[in-house]
Amino acid sequence: MESKFKKSYRFAFRTSLLITLFVTLLVGVFLYSLMTPPWWVIPSFFISTYFFSFFVVQFRVQRFIYRRVKKIYDDLTLLESASISKGAITTDMRTLTQEIDKFARDKKIEIETLKVREKYRKEFLGNVSHELKTPLFTVQGYIETLLDGADKDKKLRRKYLERASKGIERLGYIIKDLDMITKLEVGDLSLKTEVFDIVELVKNVFEMLEMKASKKKITLTFDMDYDQPVYVRADRERIQQVLVNLVVNSLKYGRVKGTTEVSIENLIKNKVIIRVTDNGEGISAEHLPRLFERFYRVDKSGSRKEGGSGLGLSIVKHIIEAHDEKIYVESEFDVGSEFSFTLEKARAPKKKSENPVVEKTESAS
Structure with missing residues (x-):
């Protein structure tokens, strides 16, 4: 998200005009009911009121909005406070709404991606566990059988040792292939x-x-x-x-x-x-x-x-x-x-x- 927004004067212009028209009309009626003022009084009052209103709305109200918008940014950790303070926050809330909507969409995509990756991670760990434990338990079973006394039978001993050797060979293939993939991924191969x-x-x-x-x-x-x-x-x-x-x-x-x-x-x-x-x-x-x-x-x-x-x-x-x-x-x-x-x-x-x-x-x- 950008740290600076497009500055808008539309809100201040329209609001100041409405305030000026209302106050000028009210003052004009009040003055004419008491006396007839010089012709330049009403235009001067209109202009001064308009600029004063514009200043108050554009800068004071903008500052008021800025503080609350800054709090939203701080809460969402979208931008650093230092970068916010350097730029003016627009009174046009459409920009803020668009940026917040974009933030929400990005976070939703990020969360969905993390969920998918977590699912894949669990499946991967389960698959690794399965691939390693199958030959490992096979080898362990044959060795334990031999240790329990089956080693006295020469034919059975050779048969179990050959099967245990195949299990070790399978483990070797898995470790070798995993090592190769890792090297390919990090660029060491x-x-x-x-x-x-x-x-x-x-x-x-x-x-x-x-x-x-x-x-x-x-x-x-x-x-x-x-x-x-x-x-x-x-x-x-x-x-x-x-x-x-x-x-x-x-x-x-x-x-x-x-x-x-x-x-x-x-x-x-x-x-x-x-x-x-x-x-x-x-x-x-x-x-x-x-x-x-x-x-x-x-x-x-x-x-x-x-x-x-x-x-x-x-x-x-x-x-x-x-x-x-x-x-x-x-x-x-x-x-x-x-x-x-x-x-x-x-x-x-x-x-x-x-x-x-x-x-x-x-x-x-």
Whole structure:
């Protein structure tokens, strides 16, 4: 809110005129009833009365209003008292009303925002607690069983130790991913920007996840044959992590004998868009706005059919935003989902070196 208002004389002008007309008329009738005064008396009285009234209304009444308006400002803590005292408060109360209405609207929005954030905070803490305690209690249970005497059975001992190891591994994934997100948010994670072929990178990801896809008989494919390389400028390792997370996500919720398809399209002159599409379970529209939140689960039962830290999509979003790019999601329940993100196009690197050329290192701020 501004500390100075537009000064208005309308109220003082109109009020002074009414007072002057009334007093002049009253005095004029009184004088003419007693005697006939000189012609200049009534105009002089009118002018002097008007200026006196204007001064009283504009400055004295304004001062009266100022004190009360200042108290309102002090109570609402909108402005510092020092800044108020330097400026005149207008007698036009419309401005004050507008400013108070604006203050009320802003506070209402602020309160609603705080309520939403508090709700998200509680959900986040609950999700973190759930994600950590599940593997922790699993490990604790197996270890306690071994301590109670099950360690004498070699087969059972090895079986329980292997399961405890998987629980520790799950905890490690969660902590590692949380650490990465934190670094991305505060800008401590550097991006090693280089020029590379995105088509080749997608093929590498397909080969990496071929065994995982074969378990559900899901086909990993391009939308078309890419005979020519498509060069982009980004952090190769981080973009590979993005692709892996998106493809793994499509495999988790994909249909048996389904398809995960990757397409690469020219978006604008210096941008390409990479789409990862599947024909899996799909996501209801109500969940899409919060899909990239940490630990947010579409399945409210809290159970997970697949492993993972629950931070994959959140990491994807932070990596893409660290590149100053955009990520999008479109999905229809029981039909499938499409995740897409943009990257900066680049010219083919020189053929002097087979390895991609590292151009610069940027901070992921």
